[in-house]
Amino acid sequence: MTRYLIRRTVLAIPLVLGIATLLFFVINLAPGDPTQLMINPSMRAEVVEQMRANFGLDQSLPVRYTKWLTAFVRGDLGYSYSYNQPVSQVIAQILPNTLLLSGAALVVAFVVGVLIGIVQAVRQYSLLDQALSFVALFFYSMPSFWLALMMILVFALFARNVWDWPIYFPPSGTRSVDFAQLGTWDQIVDRARYMVLPVTSLALVLAAGIARYTRSSMLEVVRQDYVRTARAKGLRERTVILKHALRNALIPVITLFGLYLPVLFSGTVFIEYVFGWPGMGKTIIDAISLRDYPVVMGTSVIFACMVVVGNLIADVLYAVVDPRIRYE
Amino acid sequence: MPLPVGGGDAVTAVAFPGARRRTRGGRLLSAVMPGAPQLLVGRFGAGLTALLVWVGLLAVLVLRWDRVWAAVRVSSGASLDDRVALVTLVAGLAAAWVWSFRDAGKVQELRWVGVSQWVLAGRAFSRNRLAVLGAVGILILYLVALLAPFLSPYDPSALGDLLTERLVPPSTAHLLGTDHFARDVLSRVLYGARISLSIGFVAIGISVTIGTLLGAVAGFFGSWVDTVLMRIVDMVIAFPQLVLLITVIALFQPSIFLIIAVLGLTQWTGTTRLVRGEVLSLREREFIQAAGALGFSRARIIFFHLVPNVLGPVIVAATLGIGNTIVLEASLSFLGLGVQPPTPSWGTMVADGRSLMLQAWWLSTFPGLAIVFTVLAFNLVGDGLRDALDPRLRR
Amino acid sequence: MMTTRARIVLGLTVVAAACGRDYADGGAAAVGVETFCADVAPHVDAFMARMEQEHSVTDSARYGGTVVVASIGDMVDGMNHFVSSDYTASQNQQFVNLMSLIRYDASIQPQPYLAESWEVDDPTHPSTITFHLRRDVYWHDGVRTDANDVAFTYRVVTDPETAYPNAAFWDHYVGGAEGIEVVDSFTVRVRLSPHAEYLDPWTGVSIMPRHLLEGVPVSQLKQHPYGTQCPVGNGPFVFVEHRPQESWTFKTNPAFPTDLGGRPYVDRYVYRVIPEQATLLTDLLTENIDVYLAPRADQVPEIIRSEDLDLLRSVSRSYTLVAWNARRPQLADARVRRAMTLGTNRHEIVEAQLRGYGVVANSGVPPFHWAYDPTLADSVRYDPAEARRLLEEAGWIDRDGDGVRENAEGAPLAFTLKYNQGNQYRQDIAEIMQAQLGQIGVKVQPQVMEFGTMIAQLSGEERDFDATVVGWVTEFKLDDVDLFHSSRIDQPYAFSGTRNAQMDRLLDTLQLVVDRQAAIPLWKEYQQLLLREQPYTYFYFPERLNGINKRVRGVTMDARGEWVNIKDWWIPRDKRRAVQRAAAR
Amino acid sequence: MSEPVASIEEAFPPSSDLLLEVRGLVKHFPGRSRGIGRGAGGHVRAVDGVSFWLQRGETLGLVGESGCGKTTTGRAVLRLIEPTAGDIRFRGQDVCAMDHRALRAFRRQAQIMFQDPFGSLNPRLTVGAMLDEVLRVHRLGGDRDGRRRRIAELLERVGLGSEHLDRYPHEFSGGQRQRLGIARSLAVEPELLVLDEPVSALDVSVQAQVVNLLEDLQAELRLTYLIIAHDLSLVEHMSDRVAVMYLGRIVETAPAAELYRAPRHPYTRALLSAIPRPDPGVGRVGRIVLVGDVPSPVSPPAGCPFHPRCPHPGKDVDCGSLVPDLEGKAPHFAACLKEAMSE
Numbered sequence A: 001m002t003r004y005l006i007r008r009t010v011l012a013i014p015l016v017l018g019i020a021t022l023l024f025f026v027i028n029l030a031p032g033d034p035t036q037l038m039i040n041p042s043m044r045a046e047v048v049e050q051m052r053a054n055f056g057l058d059q060s061l062p063v064r065y066t067k068w069l070t071a072f073v074r075g076d077l078g079y080s081y082s083y084n085q086p087v088s089q090v091i092a093q094i095l096p097n098t099l100l101l102s103g104a105a106l107v108v109a110f111v112v113g114v115l116i117g118i119v120q121a122v123r124q125y126s127l128l129d130q131a132l133s134f135v136a137l138f139f140y141s142m143p144s145f146w147l148a149l150m151m152i153l154v155f156a157l158f159a160r161n162v163w164d165w166p167i168y169f170p171p172s173g174t175r176s177v178d179f180a181q182l183g184t185w186d187q188i189v190d191r192a193r194y195m196v197l198p199v200t201s202l203a204l205v206l207a208a209g210i211a212r213y214t215r216s217s218m219l220e221v222v223r224q225d226y227v228r229t230a231r232a233k234g235l236r237e238r239t240v241i242l243k244h245a246l247r248n249a250l251i252p253v254i255t256l257f258g259l260y261l262p263v264l265f266s267g268t269v270f271i272e273y274v275f276g277w278p279g280m281g282k283t284i285i286d287a288i289s290l291r292d293y294p295v296v297m298g299t300s301v302i303f304a305c306m307v308v309v310g311n312l313i314a315d316v317l318y319a320v321v322d323p324r325i326r327y328e
Numbered sequence B: 001m002p003l004p005v006g007g008g009d010a011v012t013a014v015a016f017p018g019a020r021r022r023t024r025g026g027r028l029l030s031a032v033m034p035g036a037p038q039l040l041v042g043r044f045g046a047g048l049t050a051l052l053v054w055v056g057l058l059a060v061l062v063l064r065w066d067r068v069w070a071a072v073r074v075s076s077g078a079s080l081d082d083r084v085a086l087v088t089l090v091a092g093l094a095a096a097w098v099w100s101f102r103d104a105g106k107v108q109e110l111r112w113v114g115v116s117q118w119v120l121a122g123r124a125f126s127r128n129r130l131a132v133l134g135a136v137g138i139l140i141l142y143l144v145a146l147l148a149p150f151l152s153p154y155d156p157s158a159l160g161d162l163l164t165e166r167l168v169p170p171s172t173a174h175l176l177g178t179d180h181f182a183r184d185v186l187s188r189v190l191y192g193a194r195i196s197l198s199i200g201f202v203a204i205g206i207s208v209t210i211g212t213l214l215g216a217v218a219g220f221f222g223s224w225v226d227t228v229l230m231r232i233v234d235m236v237i238a239f240p241q242l243v244l245l246i247t248v249i250a251l252f253q254p255s256i257f258l259i260i261a262v263l264g265l266t267q268w269t270g271t272t273r274l275v276r277g278e279v280l281s282l283r284e285r286e287f288i289q290a291a292g293a294l295g296f297s298r299a300r301i302i303f304f305h306l307v308p309n310v311l312g313p314v315i316v317a318a319t320l321g322i323g324n325t326i327v328l329e330a331s332l333s334f335l336g337l338g339v340q341p342p343t344p345s346w347g348t349m350v351a352d353g354r355s356l357m358l359q360a361w362w363l364s365t366f367p368g369l370a371i372v373f374t375v376l377a378f379n380l381v382g383d384g385l386r387d388a389l390d391p392r393l394r395r
Numbered sequence C: 001m002m003t004t005r006a007r008i009v010l011g012l013t014v015v016a017a018a019c020g021r022d023y024a025d026g027g028a029a030a031v032g033v034e035t036f037c038a039d040v041a042p043h044v045d046a047f048m049a050r051m052e053q054e055h056s057v058t059d060s061a062r063y064g065g066t067v068v069v070a071s072i073g074d075m076v077d078g079m080n081h082f083v084s085s086d087y088t089a090s091q092n093q094q095f096v097n098l099m100s101l102i103r104y105d106a107s108i109q110p111q112p113y114l115a116e117s118w119e120v121d122d123p124t125h126p127s128t129i130t131f132h133l134r135r136d137v138y139w140h141d142g143v144r145t146d147a148n149d150v151a152f153t154y155r156v157v158t159d160p161e162t163a164y165p166n167a168a169f170w171d172h173y174v175g176g177a178e179g180i181e182v183v184d185s186f187t188v189r190v191r192l193s194p195h196a197e198y199l200d201p202w203t204g205v206s207i208m209p210r211h212l213l214e215g216v217p218v219s220q221l222k223q224h225p226y227g228t229q230c231p232v233g234n235g236p237f238v239f240v241e242h243r244p245q246e247s248w249t250f251k252t253n254p255a256f257p258t259d260l261g262g263r264p265y266v267d268r269y270v271y272r273v274i275p276e277q278a279t280l281l282t283d284l285l286t287e288n289i290d291v292y293l294a295p296r297a298d299q300v301p302e303i304i305r306s307e308d309l310d311l312l313r314s315v316s317r318s319y320t321l322v323a324w325n326a327r328r329p330q331l332a333d334a335r336v337r338r339a340m341t342l343g344t345n346r347h348e349i350v351e352a353q354l355r356g357y358g359v360v361a362n363s364g365v366p367p368f369h370w371a372y373d374p375t376l377a378d379s380v381r382y383d384p385a386e387a388r389r390l391l392e393e394a395g396w397i398d399r400d401g402d403g404v405r406e407n408a409e410g411a412p413l414a415f416t417l418k419y420n421q422g423n424q425y426r427q428d429i430a431e432i433m434q435a436q437l438g439q440i441g442v443k444v445q446p447q448v449m450e451f452g453t454m455i456a457q458l459s460g461e462e463r464d465f466d467a468t469v470v471g472w473v474t475e476f477k478l479d480d481v482d483l484f485h486s487s488r489i490d491q492p493y494a495f496s497g498t499r500n501a502q503m504d505r506l507l508d509t510l511q512l513v514v515d516r517q518a519a520i521p522l523w524k525e526y527q528q529l530l531l532r533e534q535p536y537t538y539f540y541f542p543e544r545l546n547g548i549n550k551r552v553r554g555v556t557m558d559a560r561g562e563w564v565n566i567k568d569w570w571i572p573r574d575k576r577r578a579v580q581r582a583a584a585r
Numbered sequence D: 001m002s003e004p005v006a007s008i009e010e011a012f013p014p015s016s017d018l019l020l021e022v023r024g025l026v027k028h029f030p031g032r033s034r035g036i037g038r039g040a041g042g043h044v045r046a047v048d049g050v051s052f053w054l055q056r057g058e059t060l061g062l063v064g065e066s067g068c069g070k071t072t073t074g075r076a077v078l079r080l081i082e083p084t085a086g087d088i089r090f091r092g093q094d095v096c097a098m099d100h101r102a103l104r105a106f107r108r109q110a111q112i113m114f115q116d117p118f119g120s121l122n123p124r125l126t127v128g129a130m131l132d133e134v135l136r137v138h139r140l141g142g143d144r145d146g147r148r149r150r151i152a153e154l155l156e157r158v159g160l161g162s163e164h165l166d167r168y169p170h171e172f173s174g175g176q177r178q179r180l181g182i183a184r185s186l187a188v189e190p191e192l193l194v195l196d197e198p199v200s201a202l203d204v205s206v207q208a209q210v211v212n213l214l215e216d217l218q219a220e221l222r223l224t225y226l227i228i229a230h231d232l233s234l235v236e237h238m239s240d241r242v243a244v245m246y247l248g249r250i251v252e253t254a255p256a257a258e259l260y261r262a263p264r265h266p267y268t269r270a271l272l273s274a275i276p277r278p279d280p281g282v283g284r285v286g287r288i289v290l291v292g293d294v295p296s297p298v299s300p301p302a303g304c305p306f307h308p309r310c311p312h313p314g315k316d317v318d319c320g321s322l323v324p325d326l327e328g329k330a331p332h333f334a335a336c337l338k339e340a341m342s343e
Helices: A002-029 A032-039 A045-055 A061-073 A087-120 A128-138 A144-162 A184-223 A223-234 A237-275 A280-289 A292-323 B026-032 B036-040 B043-061 B063-073 B080-105 B117-126 B129-146 B186-223 B223-239 B241-249 B258-267 B268-284 B286-293 B298-334 B346-356 B363-388 C002-013 C037-052 C087-097 C147-158 C200-204 C218-223 C275-286 C297-305 C334-342 C346-353 C384-393 C425-439 C451-459 C500-513 C516-533 D070-077 D100-109 D127-137 D144-157 D172-185 D205-219 D234-237 D256-261 D265-275 D339-340
Strands: C068-071 C102-104 C110-111 C115-120 C128-133 C182-186 C187-191 C237-244 C247-252 C268-273 C291-293 C309-314 C318-322 C357-360 C414-420 C444-448 C467-473 C536-542 C545-548 D018-029 D042-056 D059-063 D085-092 D110-114 D192-196 D223-230 D241-246 D249-255 D328-329 D333-334
Touching: A002 A061, A002 A292, A002 B241, A045 C218, A061 A292, A087 A237, A087 A292, A128 A184, A128 B117, A128 B129, A128 B363, A144 A237, A144 B241, A144 B346, A144 B363, A144 C275, A144 D234, A144 D249, A184 A237, A223 A237, A237 A292, A237 B241, A237 B298, A280 A292, A280 B241, A292 B043, A292 B223, B026 B036, B036 B043, B036 B080, B036 C268, B043 B063, B043 B080, B043 B129, B063 B080, B080 C002, B080 C247, B080 C334, B080 C414, B117 C275, B129 B363, B129 C147, B186 B223, B186 B258, B186 B268, B186 B298, B186 B346, B186 B363, B223 B268, B241 B258, B241 C451, B268 B286, B268 B298, B286 B298, B286 D110, B286 D265, B298 B346, B298 B363, B346 B363, B346 C002, B346 C115, B346 C275, B346 C297, B346 C425, B346 D192, C002 C200, C037 C237, C068 C275, C087 C200, C087 C237, C087 C247, C087 C268, C087 C346, C110 C115, C128 C147, C128 D059, C147 C187, C147 C268, C182 C218, C247 C309, C247 D144, C268 C545, C275 C291, C275 C297, C275 C545, C297 C309, C318 C334, C318 C425, C334 C384, C334 C516, C334 C536, C346 C425, C414 C425, C414 C451, C425 C444, C425 C467, C444 C451, C451 C467, C467 C545, C500 C516, D018 D070, D018 D223, D042 D059, D042 D070, D042 D192, D042 D223, D059 D070, D059 D234, D070 D085, D070 D192, D100 D110, D110 D172, D127 D144, D127 D172, D144 D172, D172 D339, D205 D234, D223 D234, D234 D256, D241 D265, D249 D256
Parallel strands: C068 C268, C068 C291, C414 C444, C414 C467, D059 D223, D059 D241, D110 D192, D192 D223
Antiparallel strands: C102 C110, C115 C128, C128 C187, C182 C187, C237 C247, C247 C268, C291 C545, C309 C545, C318 C467, C318 C536, C357 C536, D018 D042, D018 D085, D241 D249, D249 D333, D328 D333
């Protein structure tokens, strides 16, 4: 197992380097550079030239690439033009936000999705199955930003201003402005309150996919002989489903974990935008339009690494749940 | 030892449960009202669809006669859109009538031999009510999209009076209200159907073709070809798609063709993996080995034996992919990267209307619902197909 | 030894606050960049803690509470005035965290601020200005703000290597160390050649702390942690925290000079970044934020409808325009450009897209400006007939009956109109122009571009565009030389590339006339000339609209900006955000 | 002791009499590690030096436990799998050296029939389409009518009727599908047919029908069979000669009757002892039960591959160091050090 992990990690290095190189040229081929966006007639052309020199943008592309690559290999992601900070520092500030959001969404999505999937499989072709299918697909079919806006309207605006519900949620942000003055417990509650809407929006879409997967996986497993045997032994249906069928049905669902990471990360872009949640996705998009190349490179590479690592974790999990798989 | 012809182990003939009665006078009835005879024998899905198509198209013909006539007259300078709509109208009417007529007159007996996997899947599919609903929905969507010039009450890109007709709520004059340019939202939603549907269809067409080819090649040839292709797939998957999209769109002009191309060229990885996996297991199946043993060429094996056998999952993936692509286009519009105005695409309409959600809810709600129901329809069909094509999931 | 003694003396005589930091051992040079924030923060905390005790709040109903201002964008360069170029950041520098020497009052007259007075050697031909600084302004780490800070700031902003974004401020000033003289600790003298509105730069330049930033190579200033991680200002609010893409938090500065109003009323001011306008409106409606900066005009009815909210309107310094690339043959003729303006119903656009919150523009002179000519506002109205006549006169006639005019050679009167993504107003203008100019036989092809790409095309040597919808923000001192003077025709901002000797002469003169009364007729002439020449089709000056919760009192927002009197904002005690309220409900 | 003991490679009959000669066939599969950088070793030695011959019209049975390499051998012989080493000659032609064109011609003469009746037919093709494709690819049967007649004839020959033409594989039973597999192989009119577990997936009642069909066809068309099976009784019934494989090697080969009567290799004995016999007696030894598992073909034991499990009373240290050759007097060869000496 250790050897397998090491080999996979070693294999991932050229992959990440390849992605980074490709990215470097793709984004550097785009017209415009960071200085052009600060345009203003009070700014002399010489000033713009000076700024480009200060940023090191006056050098040729191959030179910049070489510099970037050597720094990158040494673990230096460079300096952000727009944050005026080392890129690593920028990432250190925003990555936890994204991980928190997507991690929570992933957990919620898997729990909800698997539950729905089980119910659907157990009652295949029943009205409940079809209704759940329909509802899950309904959410799945929505553009995530639209769903997010609807959530805000319903659970923040209307809940508070129109319907006067006892519970409503803040429309945006990661914490209240008085967060620092709160006690520890209140801080936790506060952060949780701010997470409800974005996490739900993100998780709903994923859960629908997971439910569909779980359903068909369960259906397949339920027909296997060992499940029949378990039934024949007179075990209670609940035990059969949860102990015998579910464990095996979950195996293919686990691969979704790796598959969903890229989906999840691009999904966070929209969620982060709508909920004003400062995270990786939004940072990448902003950095591209600001032509903040080092940040684009840094965040994208981190993103790529997370996808690679996510796939690795999925494979390892696969081995954990499926005793048939052995990695040397 | 001589053997009885047919062998002693032939499949016993079982009467198919859904064998239909022959309807008397069905032909006559179907000539007047296609779909009615099918309804009478209880085939509601098929009957209602035929009836709906027939009545709907007739209604268009009658109510929108002026426009249809304008499209018919050669001298009127009718646009390509109008001609396409005209052809659709005629073809749709003819199809509904001919199908119903022939169906009603046919000997109502189901074949139970020589039935391919496709037909079996079709039977399983037709028993899935939600999936059939989705399929009918898609049919109607495509009809609506093609007939948009006849259906839409206004020119979708004509600005109205900005001072008086701007952001008018839904009313009889404008069933779905007007937007900030005083354009009719209904007309734009109708025309938007063409854009959104074609984006989904063409982009997925591209990605499925690429994905299937690469997947089949990787799976069939294995060794270094497989390694190289799968490394590329890994790379494309881990490559942040949005960065690519935004940069490409910044490099070139954001046109609908670019968006289709980019969406098509970035989404093939899923299909590639799927097909490769299928091919890897198929390659070990003995009928593929047999094809090799029979001296068939590699191209023949790939295209005539492997690809048709992975088509099922691919079709499912494509159906689901069309829905995804429509949503993706909408999401891109949110970042200002979707189909650009004044072309009406649903995604752009939702995205443009979102900041006025409270003032003019109709702006983003109706195109939003259009997206949801379209994607829903594709997903229902995709799910239904998945169940239908997978013998293990058939009931 | 000297400094120690001085400290004791000061401590005995003036205020205890003078016991500030001692940077005798070489100022910023001793503060490493890596440890900069860690070094600075304790000093700020200590000084503020002491000031808090000494200037404890008198029991007034106005002191306390948190005000939250939100907008779609972060202040990317933060409080580092040397390198920042965005509007919100400079507003926050001027009015929140830092101080300029002088500031404008509501009628755009210069008033003392950090400088308590100034004198000019010759009011009609000024060649030196002497500023006398206040003696009671302290950097938030306890060091007193003095003449050396001003001199340092001046040297840096006039140094070309800094790449100071508003370098044009100093076109008529003597740059570098020769340009500024420290007369004594609280007096500086700057040298200039006489020119119009010579005081204007000093309202816009926030003085920066010498003791923290001297010794940093000027080309490295942008990368310095000061700006975004630990700015130390001297203004009414003290930096607390910056969470990138999320928020800036400032707290009240108890040591702010009493003469200037003393400590601000609100305890804390938070600037939040919420990139989505629909969310911003919801945040405002649910009292998650107090001020929504610059909502869309179409969102305004919702703000007006709410009982809890007010709409604050103020004149804006920005204007939206269509720049014509006169280098293109079909747009070289001024009559054609004039026809475009006449053929576009700008008044309707203002009424519809801005819901009337704006005025049609005919030049870059904003309505609040003393040089503004109100008679121009109605002089050019929508007149398609006149537009057609002009086009025909210029030789553009629909010769083949396809609805598009051609010239004698058969080239159609067609152009692409580029605009950038993500700006609804500009997109609207492009679409409306396409529709309206189409009616007078001009074929307009709107084309959306990614902003960076578009700017590269507009300002690049190829000038790869026909026409474009863009916007400019003016300073209070107007200066269109970079836009229209023929000597600047190869510079990046000469989008239209027109040459006109009369315009060159006027622009040259306008720069130098010091006396406003003498300048007014020249400005009129200039604006008339713009109408004839039409390098741009000026669209409108939109009003700045801001949604604000009524619980925040005493807010003034005008042409000077949104933050102009933020230290006077206050919240009645019963309307304050209870710390626990968020969690409790 | 009249004839000298010789290794099997020296004892091959002259080439002119042979349809197929296989000498020293080796097939190694790369280790299970995926992708680049596979570790050293880790090769699966599926077939490790196998030699045998086939005369025209005869049937050779290849038996052994599952995983012994018999299926790999069968496929390598037809070059469905590229052999790692070895010499395969079909009618004197070097199969391994065949180019594309020659290989195609070879495929017409040598066919294979698969074990799995459910996996060996393309589920998307009707019977007619499947057979038609074979004929079209090899330009057999002439025009459309000619092909149709030929297909009908083929179906009839394997005991099916032309009413089955439009059916899909899933509409047939297992036995019928095996017939279809035979029909497909016969379509190209081959001389050699490799039968890979031809009936093991079928019900016992159906097995006999298929076996009978195969025998009839052999007689009728002068076919040469290479039967691969683990069912010793089937092999005994159908084969002229039998070769027993263990861990990628042939450990004993002899005419069927002789092998069953007087096995020389301890492994063969063990195998035979496990067959249930209707007529006990005839000097049969008691049941020999092998101990231990079949060693992994990744790391086969040194010396005689069978020695860790060998019940031979004479087993000694040599068995663990010397690899026995397949030796004996034609046509009976065995690979056992102890048996060779006791001979």
